[in-house]
Amino acid sequence: MPVTNKxxxxxxxxxxxRFGLSLMATEIQLARKKRxxxxxxxxxxxxxxxxxxxxxxxxxxxxxxxxxxxxAAMLGIELFDGIDATTRRVQNNRALLQLMxxxxxxxxxxxxxxx
Numbered sequence: 101m102p103v104t105n106k107x108x109x110x111x112x113x114x115x116x117x118r119f120g121l122s123l124m125a126t127e128i129q130l131a132r133k134k135r136x137x138x139x140x141x142x143x144x145x146x147x148x149x150x151x152x153x154x155x156x157x158x159x160x161x162x163x164x165x166x167x168x169x170x171x172a173a174m175l176g177i178e179l180f181d182g183i184d185a186t187t188r189r190v191q192n193n194r195a196l197l198q199l200m201x202x203x204x205x206x207x208x209x210x211x212x213x214x215x
Contacts, residue, residue: 124168125159131175146170
């Protein structure tokens with residue numbers, strides 16, 4: 101029986117996810133071409149294969165997010181409003197996480213057995 105990859109198409113992802121993938125793909129491809137950099141050159145700097153760069157620029161959802169972020173960083177694309185804003189958001193999120201319960205538990209149903 102042949103193995104099928106359920107992530108081949110992005111149709112089952114939300115509209116927001118599809119647009120995000122498309123935006124990152126076009127931003128990275130545009131920045132690479134503006135710098136007159138080949139796919140192979142970017143792949144060498146990112147530490148991945150040329151096929152991975154092609155997948156990033158095609159907006160494939162199966163690419164490891166670290167490669168997408170690294171490609172963006174190598175091309176000077178600011179993510180999350182820059183490093184300073186990202187650092188502040190991470191610190192705020194960590195502080196809020198300290199206030200949250202360690203685990204999320206669902207409430208067990210209360211049984212009434214007083215017949």
